[in-house]
Amino acid sequence: TQLLEQSPQFLSIQEGENLTVYCNSSSVFSSLQWYRQEPGEGPVLLVTVVTGGEVKKLKRLTFQFGDARKDSSLHITAAQPGDTGLYLCAVAGGTSYGKLTFGQGTILTVHP
């Protein structure tokens, strides 16, 4: 079983639509990160959430950390083709921050 379950695995939408991606676990985390990855490149950090119930906004992207710090969501408003990519949630383990456990990711395709 995966520590982090992401859903949906695939999402194909039209430009201008809204969407939400989920990252769920039965474990409690001190923090959770969201990354975006384009084909053939490394993931790029979008946001880190650390407080239960926290909401962070990054332009058209809204990230929320669950009250119990077991889950998180990423909501994109008015999606654009440039939002296309692989969205990954991840949690850190141990004393080295970079020891990350990733979800399996959500592949988002936004059609013009």
Place this chain on the structure above:
Amino acid sequence: SQTIHQWPATLVQPVGSPLSLECTVEGTSNPNLYWYRQAAGRGLQLLFYSVGIGQISSEVPQNLSASRPQDRQFILSSKKLLLSDSGFYLCAWDPGSGNTIYFGEGSWLTVV
């Protein structure tokens, strides 16, 4: 500014041949270094991490090994590649403090 570079970008190797992927970080000292593998464009799996020269920790049993001969150099190796070693390999670093990890451009390995 700090940069991370890994090479080669793509590699096609026959089964049983050796492997060497290199990664260097510039503009920082004593970083934590990581090797991740990503299969089929989905979640990343941590293979090795290093907190200092000559210090390597393996996260999963496998056919690969890692070495850190210099502070900002991290090498992923294999003596005899298997078909199952194919994938997208990502080097990453973090400064040992704070909460951000930076990924390299990735290396595509195809074992045939």
